[in-house]
Amino acid sequence: MFEVMLSGNTSTVLGDTLVVLVSMTLLLFLVKYFAWDKVNAMLESRRDKISKDLDEAAEKKKAAEEIQANANEIIHKAELKGSDILNNAREAASKTQDEMIKEGKEVVSRMKAEGQREVDSMKQRAIAQVQDEIVDLSIQLASQILEKEVTKERHQEVIESFIKGLEG
Numbered sequence: 001m002f003e004v005m006l007s008g009n010t011s012t013v014l015g016d017t018l019v020v021l022v023s024m025t026l027l028l029f030l031v032k033y034f035a036w037d038k039v040n041a042m043l044e045s046r047r048d049k050i051s052k053d054l055d056e057a058a059e060k061k062k063a064a065e066e067i068q069a070n071a072n073e074i075i076h077k078a079e080l081k082g083s084d085i086l087n088n089a090r091e092a093a094s095k096t097q098d099e100m101i102k103e104g105k106e107v108v109s110r111m112k113a114e115g116q117r118e119v120d121s122m123k124q125r126a127i128a129q130v131q132d133e134i135v136d137l138s139i140q141l142a143s144q145i146l147e148k149e150v151t152k153e154r155h156q157e158v159i160e161s162f163i164k165g166l167e168g
Contacts, residue, residue, distance in 0.1 A: 137165055 141162050
């Protein structure tokens, strides 16, 4: 086309330019008449859909943030409750331990007192038994003395036999 302009044939160039200009105008008119409203409606629809999707995304993000905040609050409350449960369990265990120690001391004290009473009882029985034996031996000695004539040697023998009886 530039060659034609250089060659000096301006009428052809002007004619071609006019044809292109008319064709372009006609094409724009036809596009405007047949397609422009449809393209505009499509673009408007696309803009509305994108706007709607962005709004939905913002709402979902807000809902997700609320859910996350609620979840964090629930987790925090659960941690506090768990901590309280642990503290209560520790306190209960400590009380139970103290009660068990107290009961153990009471049992030991009762057992000790019972043992002491048993020892005292056995001691009293042993003393009573020894006293009974002494009385029996004294009665035997007195009866032996009364049965026999008492001489100094015989008296010494009875005492020695009595002592041997106590030892044996």
